[in-house]
Amino acid sequence: MNFPFFIARKYFLSEKKKNFINVISIISMVVVAIGTMCLIIALSVFNGLEGLLRSMYGNFDPDIVITPSAGKSFEYDSSYVTKIKNIEGVLGASEVVEDNVLVQYKDAQRLVRMKGVSRDFDEHSGIRNVTVSGQFPLVRDSIGYALVGRGVQYDLSLSLRNDFYALQMYYPKDIGPGVVDPSRMYNSLNIMPGGIFAIEKYYDDNYIFVPVEWARDLLSYDNRLTSFEVYLAEDAGASEIKKEIQASLGDAFKVQLGEELHSDLYKVLKIEKLFVFLIMVSIIGIASINIFFSLTMLVIEKKKDISILFAQGATPKLIRKIFLYEGCIVAFTGASIGLVLGVGLTLLQEHFGIVGMGVDSSIVNSYPVEIVTSDVLFTVIAIIVITLLASIKPAIKAGNSFSTHTLQ
Structure with a gap:
């Protein structure tokens, strides 16, 4: 039993x-x-x-980043932006010019990562959420301003209240042999600091944002860009849109999700x-x-x-x-x-x-x-x-x- x-x-x-x-x-x-x-x-x-x-x-990275498959820049074509913005779920696509430059403020100077961005960045990025002082956006009343990382501000002893000193940025020219005049060896740009942002130590210590037109002038890029940054609606499927963008632009471009930039x-x-x-x-x-x-x-x-x-x-x-x-x-x-x-x-x-x-x-x-x-x-x-x-x-x-x- x-x-x-x-x-x-x-x-x-x-x-x-x-x-x-x-x-x-x-x-x-x-x-x-x-x-x-x-x-x-x-x-x-x-x-x-x-x-x-x-x-x-x-707050810093976009939803999708588009970079050239070869080289660090590409020729801008308005059809690219049209193709990207016609995809459902895309809110905006910022034109980006990014490179290392020398920045000087009064007697202090250091190397920084300058990032030139267009108006879509002002409208859709989360950078305004981490702007701790000053004003946003970068272009106000047709005047361009720089948004400076807090670490860069400390290194340069930069003050937003002083209207007599501008940030001076320098970038070397692609010159041939025989040039001895130092002023012909680099491009320079003066821009007023308009705000300070604080995200994370690496970004705070290295980055300065400027309008893309200023960045193009400094780097002599004319009609060239280094990347597009795409911003999506909250309910949009990022992976699916990434595939659509890649299919639309072809193999000449590399399309990555924002989180893939920090995958390691x-x-x-x-x-x-x-x-x-x-x-x-x-x-x-x-x-x-x-x-x-x-x-x-x-x-x-x-x-x-x-x-x-x-x-x-x-x-x-x-x-x-x-x-x-x-x-x-x-x-x-x-x-x-x-x-x-x-x-x-x-x-x-x-x-x-x-x-x-x-x-x-x-x-x-x-x-x-x-x-x-x-x-x-x-x-x-x-x-x-x-x-x-x-x-x-x-x-x-x-x-x-x-x-x-x-x-x-």
């Missing part, structure tokens, strides 16, 4: 004489809970950092997140060794009780099921507590910023966090696998006790 499962399990649990086994089970539960909580929090921090980077770069950084973050996941799962696995030992000792302690249950009609399958169930109770109880604590602490950090960055000049005041459902799912799956691996050997040993007692 089939022996009732819950009656058999209650028979095992009715005796509470072995406190040592109970203590080990409680310790296992606590360690699994702490490991699960730390895993959820650590993965949420990596998600938050990735989201922070995407939001920062999103995102890959590093994902690899670090993977290793953190594996390390924390390993810790939970080590904690599950306690489950293995507690169940093994329980099997040894309950040999006589197992024999009695066999005599009353219990099967080896039922005994194995009881011990697997006990291991799952310990692990799942700890995991459930850990999940609640991990998700709860993460939500508190997300809404109230309990743990700060500890740096006054940081971009955000507190550590960014974000809960992703897949992380919780993978954590639960990992705990299930670890629990089964830790419990299956003692359960098999308990089920085989019947044959041992029979032989005796």
Whole structure:
């Protein structure tokens, strides 16, 4: 006959004489809970950092970048812009001229990355969201202004309130041999600083935005550009539009999504997140060794009780099921507590910023966090696998006790 499962399990649990086994089970539960909580929090921090980077770069980078397949510039053709803007979901396409130039302000000078942009950049880019002082856009009342990174501002001791000093930019000419007049070896441009932006250290320390007409004059590009930057509607499918643009412009151009410009950084973050996941799962696995030992000792302690249950009609399958169930109770109880604590602490950090960055000049005041459902799912799956691996050997040993007692 089939022996009732819950009656058999209650028979095992009715005796509470072995406190040592109970203590080990409680310790296992606590360690699994702490490991699960730390895993959820650590993965949420990596998600938050990735989201922070995407939001920062999103203020600087466009949705799609179009560059020449060969060389660093190409001849501008209005048909290119027409083709791009005729694609559904495209809001604008900015003409871009970008190169390294020497900039001087009063007696200070340094190399910067000058980026000349057209009016679509003023209208659609997120740079206005990170303009910390001055005004935007770059062209106001037909007068062009420069938007300067905060790091460049510090290096040049630049002041927006001083209308007597302009930024002086220099770019070498493509000259032939025999030229000895220094003034003929470079182009120069004077432009007033109109605003300061702050995104991220690399951009703040290196970039200056100017109107594309000014950049063309300085670089002697005439009718040439270095790239197009395309801005899309929020609900537009970037991957599909990328394919349409590539098919429309042909192999002469290279079309990339904005996030592909930082693909290496995102890959590093994902690899670090993977290793953190594996390390924390390993810790939970080590904690599950306690489950293995507690169940093994329980099997040894309950040999006589197992024999009695066999005599009353219990099967080896039922005994194995009881011990697997006990291991799952310990692990799942700890995991459930850990999940609640991990998700709860993460939500508190997300809404109230309990743990700060500890740096006054940081971009955000507190550590960014974000809960992703897949992380919780993978954590639960990992705990299930670890629990089964830790419990299956003692359960098999308990089920085989019947044959041992029979032989005796």
